[in-house]
Amino acid sequence: MKALRLNALAIALGLGALLPGTTMAASDEPISVIQPPQSINIGMAELGKKLYFDPRLSKSGFISCNSCHNLSMGGTDNLPTSIGDKWQQGPINAPTVLNSSLNVAQFWDGRAADLKAQAGGPIANPGEMAFTHTLAVDVLQSIPGYVREFKMVFGKDKIDIDEVTLAIAEFEKTLVTPNARFDQWLLGKQDALSAKEKAGYALFKDSGCIACHNGEAVGGNSFQKMGVVEPYQAKSPAEGRSAVTGKDADRFNFKVPTLRNVEMTYPYFHDGAANTLTEAVDIMGRLQLGRTFSAEENANIVAFLKTLTGDQPAFTLPILPPSTDATPRPKPF
Amino acid sequence: MKALRLNALAIALGLGALLPGTTMAASDEPISVIQPPQSINIGMAELGKKLYFDPRLSKSGFISCNSCHNLSMGGTDNLPTSIGDKWQQGPINAPTVLNSSLNVAQFWDGRAADLKAQAGGPIANPGEMAFTHTLAVDVLQSIPGYVREFKMVFGKDKIDIDEVTLAIAEFEKTLVTPNARFDQWLLGKQDALSAKEKAGYALFKDSGCIACHNGEAVGGNSFQKMGVVEPYQAKSPAEGRSAVTGKDADRFNFKVPTLRNVEMTYPYFHDGAANTLTEAVDIMGRLQLGRTFSAEENANIVAFLKTLTGDQPAFTLPILPPSTDATPRPKPF
Numbered sequence: 001m002k003a004l005r006l007n008a009l010a011i012a013l014g015l016g017a018l019l020p021g022t023t024m025a026a027s028d029e030p031i032s033v034i035q036p037p038q039s040i041n042i043g044m045a046e047l048g049k050k051l052y053f054d055p056r057l058s059k060s061g062f063i064s065c066n067s068c069h070n071l072s073m074g075g076t077d078n079l080p081t082s083i084g085d086k087w088q089q090g091p092i093n094a095p096t097v098l099n100s101s102l103n104v105a106q107f108w109d110g111r112a113a114d115l116k117a118q119a120g121g122p123i124a125n126p127g128e129m130a131f132t133h134t135l136a137v138d139v140l141q142s143i144p145g146y147v148r149e150f151k152m153v154f155g156k157d158k159i160d161i162d163e164v165t166l167a168i169a170e171f172e173k174t175l176v177t178p179n180a181r182f183d184q185w186l187l188g189k190q191d192a193l194s195a196k197e198k199a200g201y202a203l204f205k206d207s208g209c210i211a212c213h214n215g216e217a218v219g220g221n222s223f224q225k226m227g228v229v230e231p232y233q234a235k236s237p238a239e240g241r242s243a244v245t246g247k248d249a250d251r252f253n254f255k256v257p258t259l260r261n262v263e264m265t266y267p268y269f270h271d272g273a274a275n276t277l278t279e280a281v282d283i284m285g286r287l288q289l290g291r292t293f294s295a296e297e298n299a300n301i302v303a304f305l306k307t308l309t310g311d312q313p314a315f316t317l318p319i320l321p322p323s324t325d326a327t328p329r330p331k332p333f
Numbered sequence: 334m335k336a337l338r339l340n341a342l343a344i345a346l347g348l349g350a351l352l353p354g355t356t357m358a359a360s361d362e363p364i365s366v367i368q369p370p371q372s373i374n375i376g377m378a379e380l381g382k383k384l385y386f387d388p389r390l391s392k393s394g395f396i397s398c399n400s401c402h403n404l405s406m407g408g409t410d411n412l413p414t415s416i417g418d419k420w421q422q423g424p425i426n427a428p429t430v431l432n433s434s435l436n437v438a439q440f441w442d443g444r445a446a447d448l449k450a451q452a453g454g455p456i457a458n459p460g461e462m463a464f465t466h467t468l469a470v471d472v473l474q475s476i477p478g479y480v481r482e483f484k485m486v487f488g489k490d491k492i493d494i495d496e497v498t499l500a501i502a503e504f505e506k507t508l509v510t511p512n513a514r515f516d517q518w519l520l521g522k523q524d525a526l527s528a529k530e531k532a533g534y535a536l537f538k539d540s541g542c543i544a545c546h547n548g549e550a551v552g553g554n555s556f557q558k559m560g561v562v563e564p565y566q567a568k569s570p571a572e573g574r575s576a577v578t579g580k581d582a583d584r585f586n587f588k589v590p591t592l593r594n595v596e597m598t599y600p601y602f603h604d605g606a607a608n609t610l611t612e613a614v615d616i617m618g619r620l621q622l623g624r625t626f627s628a629e630e631n632a633n634i635v636a637f638l639k640t641l642t643g644d645q646p647a648f649t650l651p652i653l654p655p656s657t658d659a660t661p662r663p664k665p666f
Contacts, residue, residue: 053405062400062416072386072653079665083395087420089666264655267662276658312652319645320405322597325609329600332412333422 030205030214033183034099034260034310037174043153048171050149050318051164057136058129060085061330065122065168069097071313074264075175080272081236085130092238093272096265098313099258101173102217108254108270110223111244115169120161133161139328140164145321177261177310185307193307200304203297208289218259218308226252226270229290232283236271263306277302363538363547366516367432367593367643370507376486381504383482383651384497390469391462393418394663398455398501402430404646407597408508413605414569418463425571426605429598431646432591434506435550441587441603443556444577448502453494466494472661473497478654510594510643518640526640533637536630541622551592551641559585559603562623565616569604596639610635 051057055064068082068090069075075096077083082090092108100106106118122128123136140146140159150159153167182201184192193201204210213219223241226232232252241253254270268274274283281301285291293301323329384390388397401415401423402408408429410416415423425441433439439451455461456469473479474492483492486500515534517525526534537543546552556574559565565585574586587603601607607616614634618626626634656662 055403055406056411060416061412062410067395070388072651073388074655077395078389078656079394079663083393083665266656275662278658314649314652316647317650318405319647322407323411323599325611329608330412332416 029186030210031182031186031218032216033186034102034176034178034180034216036178037101037176040174041153041170044167044170045174046171046318047149047153048167048169049315050146050320051168052171053318054320056139056320056323056327056330057123057131057164058085059131059135059330060129060332062332063129065097065119068094068122068128071097071175074098074261074312075100076265078266080267082128084128085126088127090127092236092270093267095255095257096261097172098175098177098265099217099220099260101176102215102258103220103255104222105255108238109240109244110255115172116162116165119165119168119172133164135328137161137164139323142324142327143321144324149321175313177312180260180308180310182304182307183310194303196300197303197307200300200302201307203293204301204304207285207291207293209284209301212256212288213259219256220258222256223250223253224256224288226254226287228288230287232269232287234269234271235273238270240270259305259308261309261312263309277305281305362519363543364515364519364551365549366519367435367509367511367513367549369511370434370509373507374486374503377500377503378507379504379651380482380486381500381502382648383479383653384501385504386651387653389472389653389656389660389663390456390464390497391418392464392468392663393665395665396462398430398452401427401455401461404430404508407431407594407645408433409598411599413600415461417461418459421460423460425569425603426600428588428590429594430505431508431510431598432550432553432593434509435548435591436553436588437555438588441571442573442577443588448505449495449498452498452501452505466497468661470494470497472656475657475660476654477657482654508646510645513593513641513643515637515640516643527636529633530636530640533633533635534640536626537634537637540618540624540626542617542634545589545621546592552589553591555589556583556586557589557621559587559620561621563620565602565620567602567604568606571603573603592638592641594642594645596642610638614638 052065055062055067057064063085068077070077075098077094079094081092082094084090095108101115104110106112106115107121112118112121120133123131124133137159140150147157147159150163151157154163181192204213212222212224215221226234226240239251241250242248244250262268262277266275266277268277268280269283274280278298281298282293285293285298385398388395388400390397396418401410403410408431410427412427414425415427417423428441434448437443439445439448440454445451445454453466456464457466470492473483480490480492483496484490487496489496514525537546545555545557548554559567559573572584574583575581577583595601595610599608599610601610601613602616607613611631614631615626618624618631
């Protein structure tokens with residue numbers, strides 16, 4: 001990682017101009033091949049998949065993790081900001097859950113250290129699933145199908161919220177998207193990318209995008225200011241990292257989003273204000289790099305970005321164990 | 334079917350008392366083995382599966398067919414009445430989509446003749462998906478992944494709403510749930526049911542439940558008055574079949590719901606007012622048959638009903654083709 005960051009820095013400083021045209025080994029590129037998950041507890045992940053799809057973790061019985069991080073749609077809801085309990089409007093764009101295990105931290109402001117810490121947030125957020133951890137556990141504990149499966153995975157009769165969030169996180173770790181055309185190219189398949197896509201990648205490096213969007217996830221590994229050269233006029237009141245650190249210097253610092261599967265994760269930015277990749281590339285160029293891309297340059301970068309779409313998670317829709325007479329009923333209205 | 338109806342009638346008239354204890358061939362039973370789907374256009378069903386899971390068929394971009402007919406939860410939302418666009422409260426309980434191809438007609442009042450006619454309803458209902466057929470087709474037509482798939486299936490470049498609803502219906506025809514323990518018993522596996530479950534089935538026939546809940550779907554094949562012996566105090570304003578026929582005699586006539594997978598399709602009745610099977614069996618006994626089941630009788634019937642849970646649909650979660658720059662964006666707020 002250190003070597004990679006230095007490489008990225010060198011490119012951001014303009015040294016990247018030396019790179020295009022030369023034949024590089026994949027290991028020399030500032031973007032690295034995304035790896036399929038390496039160490040998964042399958043029983044725990046299967047349990048987590050059920051929980052991920054279970055709207056009974058919400059007060060209404062209507063909203064599950066998958067409602068806003070929809071695995072049919074790039075792990076997002078494709079809305080500028082999400083819909084919460086009683087149709088409340090969320091303050092920020094729902095980031096993709098795909099490849100989120102590679103993030104330096106979770107949420108746009110990084111307030112959760114890892115996926116487990118993140119998973120508990122929306123359940124208890126009054127604007128999202130609007131439940132409490134205690135009530136969610138009470139529901140699960142009343143369902144024999146869950147009690148048995150938790151016992152198999154964790155060896156205990158009593159379910160607790162740590163087990164719930166651990167299982168959801170384990171499932172989320174499986175949501176990696178390998179085999180993008182860009183990865184095929186990194187792995188040596190020269191014709192996996194067109195000339196236009198390669199030109200887009202060269203420009204992505206030369207112009208400095210790569211300084212923040214690098215590594216396995218093409219982002220997700222640092223916090224950066226939104227609006228470096230020009231301030232960004234956000235539609236969201238969120239101020240980013242400063243909400244976590246309390247430091248004024250961190251205002252409008254947000255986690256750099258992954259660009260993996262970016263073709264599927266529209267609309268863009270923490271406020272979801274950019275509808276298209278063309279718009280997003282244009283705004284990023286001007287506000288972050290002080291550079292106005294020509295229409296052709298923009299199109300080339302967009303063509304490159306679309307090569308980052310990997311194999312989407314393929315799994316059987318989980319069937320949820322039914323509630324019993326003892327299960328507390330949801331309160332939708 | 335005629336033989337079956339006569340048989341059911343005989344049982345309703347009390348002749349069923351002769352049956353229990355005798356060893357019957359499955360073909361003599363008033364409930365028949367549910368058949369896996371017989372004739373499916375796989376390409377059309379695969380397209381329909383995507384559409385079924387696609388929230389872009391709603392105005393908000395948030396509600397899909399699967400939101401209220403959730404295939405992880407018995408093809409229902411497990412809520413008394415459903416949540417529609419902007420969190421509107423629906424007027425009636427969402428019936429299960431499982432085995433709905435066996436219904437005599439669709440919706441509680443039978444206002445749609447078949448699944449295709451049904452599928453168009455919620456898309457354009459202002460209280461449900463709140464879209465229009467034209468706008469839904471415009472969205473699909475802007476997505477090359479869909480245009481190609483519609484062309485493959487229907488042979489035309491231009492998508493229309495008939496193709497959309499036909500494809501959804503074809504997918505729904507696959508949602509049959511064979512292999513319930515009860516079917517295994519019908520097919521000759523004597524120990525597939527416990528003594529208690531067999532006693533419950535005998536009582537279900539003897540007491541007259543079978544008069545309406547019979548056939549492959551254990552219901553779904555007739556309209557009957559809710560509240561025969563005593564009137565039903567509904568929490569829903571719906572008056573049932575009379576809304577379709579205009580006949581006063583049809584007031585409070587509703588389609589008899591299927592009892593297949595009834596353990597998963599709580600809460601019960603057209604107003605979703607019965608939370609548990611115990612409650613539902615008790616109310617049905619008193620209001621429809623003038624009979625108060627003892628606690629043991631009730632428990633036996635409930636035990637029988639739980640043997641009607643079949644194999645749930647098992648399929649890979651569909652990945653939806655992404656929107657393009659030209660795709661009209663949803664209006665969630």
